[in-house]
Amino acid sequence: MPPIHLVDSHCHLDFPDFAETLPETVARAQAAGVARMVTICTKLRALPGVQAIAEAHDPVFFATGTHPMSAADEPLVSVYELCAVAAHPKCVGIGETGLDYHYTAESAARQQESLRIHIEAARRTGLPLIIHARDADDDMARILTEEYRAGAYTCVMHCFSSGAALAEAALDLGFYLSMSGIIAFKKSDALRAIFAAAPVDRILVETDAPYLAPPPYRGKRNEPAFVAHTAAAGAAIYDMTVEAFAAQTTANFDRLFAKAAAWQPAPVA
Template identity: 45%
Template structure:
């Protein structure tokens, strides 16, 4: 059985599923995906996301502000705290730093990221981190904020082995692997996955984006996390059953509140 540790069910086009999220969930279950974590990216969208997934015990949710939305969508930290404190919220994020776009937004991103780390420690809920072209600052802010106390994951990881190793060694963080690992030009990422301990890995789709091989060109969905697992297994020279078992155990070790919802 697999867990999709990071997806955006509220952003999937439901038209091919007869307009019903239930059919997305059923397709995932048919692919042996037992649990999904639906990740929030804005406070404005959170109430609708919560309502959408509320009837599905196999779906957990997080609450946070994605770094690329922060500059254009200022938010009230107290509103974030109130939403994130809800018992059905199992994690804080998606948060982090993305320096690939809009250099002017970096200070605002950093301010928001620092608050998410503080809040995660206050609520004792793990962090879901988005990081792009911001390796040093991401690690420095996590260390400064004592993020090892709440724990977390660097999701959809595409950075270096050295960054992953520091996140694991210094912060006891997990590293989540998406369908990018199966892309033809992802040779360096596959080498990172080969070196990292399975005991610190999660798997994800980040759906509706980044569909893995053999689904390139299609909209992604949680069912496809099984293909991510197969690629990880091939890269590491182990069975897909081992990848499934260990990454599922890792998921519940990190997101301990998620086990309560199933």
């Protein structure tokens, strides 16, 4: 059986859940075939910790941004700030950003302003935009499309669990959809159908750890090693072997996150 090669395209290794076990968590991921992980910044004041994790662990990269649910409570980030961080050799994405009207609809205007700033940073740096979208499909599709017409950029719809219309809008713009553990939940038939209709060369896999652990770990702390279970569920959707699906999603990641694919660790003195 050929070896499995996976990427966890979205996790939160700076969260307190991993504070005491981070080296072991990274080691378990590698043992499960997860060669690279992208740990995501959700608040700029947390960036030093996020960046330090990527610097300390060769398989870990990071992204920089302000989560939409924090947009109203954090200083509005500037394009300059995002671009400055993006110059770091292991910063490989802009985000996560986006729109969340489920819990924070009252800050919709501020979220939209923040989103457009992140899009401009993605456009200028050439790094992929990492989008969080919840209960905001119409505004999300509209803004992504408006901004793309103003100047091209690349993007992944992280932990995609929205409707078919937003999936179609994102795919029409050349964007990617990322599967989380939700894809393996029993009640996710509609979501599985959306992914089945999408081209497999636009699919990524992720954990969103410590959240959304796939079966058989549902309800427990998620971690990057568990992306193998999400990949197994994804492979079934496309009637592929797990090895072939893992290879495909890794190739997709390398195409989108080209900076991560090109990175080489410094030689040991």
